[in-house]
Amino acid sequence: MFKERLEKSFEELKSIFNKVGEIVLYGNSVIAPVIKVAVEELGIELPVRLYDRLKPIDDVPENDLKKLFILCSAKKTVRDDMACDIFKNFPDPETSDFYAIYFVWLTKTCKRPCDPEKLAEACLLAMEEKTVPNIDSINTVYCNLRCRDCSNSVPQRKNKFHVNVKKHIDSLTRITDIMPITEVNFQGGEFFVAPNYMDFLREHVKNSRIVFFSVSTNGTILPPDSFFLFLKENGIMIRISDYGPLSVAREKIIAKAKLYSVPCILYPRASLWHRLGPIKKHGRSEIELKKICGECFFGTRDLMLIEDKIFCCMRGLAMEAEGIDTPALQSNVLMLDKNISYDELQKIVKGSQLWKLCDYCDHPMEVVEPAVQINGE
Numbered sequence: 001m002f003k004e005r006l007e008k009s010f011e012e013l014k015s016i017f018n019k020v021g022e023i024v025l026y027g028n029s030v031i032a033p034v035i036k037v038a039v040e041e042l043g044i045e046l047p048v049r050l051y052d053r054l055k056p057i058d059d060v061p062e063n064d065l066k067k068l069f070i071l072c073s074a075k076k077t078v079r080d081d082m083a084c085d086i087f088k089n090f091p092d093p094e095t096s097d098f099y100a101i102y103f104v105w106l107t108k109t110c111k112r113p114c115d116p117e118k119l120a121e122a123c124l125l126a127m128e129e130k131t132v133p134n135i136d137s138i139n140t141v142y143c144n145l146r147c148r149d150c151s152n153s154v155p156q157r158k159n160k161f162h163v164n165v166k167k168h169i170d171s172l173t174r175i176t177d178i179m180p181i182t183e184v185n186f187q188g189g190e191f192f193v194a195p196n197y198m199d200f201l202r203e204h205v206k207n208s209r210i211v212f213f214s215v216s217t218n219g220t221i222l223p224p225d226s227f228f229l230f231l232k233e234n235g236i237m238i239r240i241s242d243y244g245p246l247s248v249a250r251e252k253i254i255a256k257a258k259l260y261s262v263p264c265i266l267y268p269r270a271s272l273w274h275r276l277g278p279i280k281k282h283g284r285s286e287i288e289l290k291k292i293c294g295e296c297f298f299g300t301r302d303l304m305l306i307e308d309k310i311f312c313c314m315r316g317l318a319m320e321a322e323g324i325d326t327p328a329l330q331s332n333v334l335m336l337d338k339n340i341s342y343d344e345l346q347k348i349v350k351g352s353q354l355w356k357l358c359d360y361c362d363h364p365m366e367v368v369e370p371a372v373q374i375n376g377e
């Protein structure tokens with residue numbers, strides 16, 4: 001039933017393809033490169049352009065062609081806002097969300113070994129924001145770099161380990177049994193440093209309640225072709241954090257991704273680092289902390305899943321790495337070694353207690369040079 005709904009939406013879109021001169025991927029998000037590959041591989045013979053909101057960010061000159069705008073944001077409120085922009089600024093536009101194209105591409109072109117009906121249901125719930133929006137799924141706390149301002153405190157961590165895949169997947173299943181997830185982003189430490197990263201990927205893609213997958217890397221290691229083929233077959237994208245001369249494999253990863261037609265981006269936020277500061281209690285008032293929490297970019301945007309724990313914010317993971325235990329941390333971590341309730345999960349997803357953890361971060365945060373290495377310690 002869910003699958004039919006998305007397939008029907010795609011059939012309706014096909015009639016729009018016949019009426020327009022070009023497709024505009026609207027919103028410079030991680031979704032746009034995925035949809036670009038999907039449009040090409042579904043044989044939709046229309047030029048594809050990229051706009052960051054109202055501004056074209058490709059080299060194509062302005063034109064009068066009738067446009068289909070695909071709203072590339074996972075957030076419904078943002079898509080609604082984008083549609084308002086478009087109807088105010090373009091004559092007679094067509095608009096669509098990206099889910100129907102994405103679903104049809106994933107199920108007809110890719111070979112992700114999941115249940116299409118469950119995946120369709122997850123897509124439709126994601127469309128309505130009735131999902132966990134984003135989880136960083138961490139496979140290792142080892143890294144081949146030692147960045148001074150690593151937000152996860154990887155260089156400072158004493159208890160180093162690669163995660164146990166079975167334990168980690170059991171935790172993930174406990175979450176998706178309650179709610180689907182819109183995006184799971186794989187990361188470390190450095191993802192490719194763990195010898196069993198392919199097992200980690202293979203187990204994740206069996207879960208039909210996850211809509212998107214992406215792999216983050218620091219661009220230092222070129223994985224083998226079998227990795228790119230796996231990404232191709234499972235509709236997974238790569239995000240490279242560009243650390244300049246440190247990211248020695250960056251160009252080779254981009255070239256391989258292109259060869260295998262794997263969506264790939266240089267992750268823009270990786271070039272602008274905010275220093276969270278040393279972990280110490282600042283003693284701010286509740287009102288002040290709630291304001292900081294509401295304004296901070298990080299927070300619940302990056303729930304961190306590692307083996308049998310999920311942290312509400314990366315700051316919680318950093319505290320754990322440095323062996324700092326506080327009541328603020330305890331109210332922002334959920335143990336997943338046993339069944340959890342909807343309310344317990346919601347507390348972490350919504351970050352209702354996160355403001356308590358914000359007392360352990362600098363405010364305002366200093367913007368610092370990315371990936372400055374700690375040497376000689």
Ligand code: SF4
Binds near residue numbers: 146151152154189
């Ligand atoms: S590359 Fe740097 S920031 Fe990323 S996990 Fe490693 S040490 Fe941390």
Ligand code: SF4
Binds near residue numbers: 292355361
């Ligand atoms: S704990 Fe609060 S201030 Fe610190 S990174 Fe998380 S949301 Fe931001």
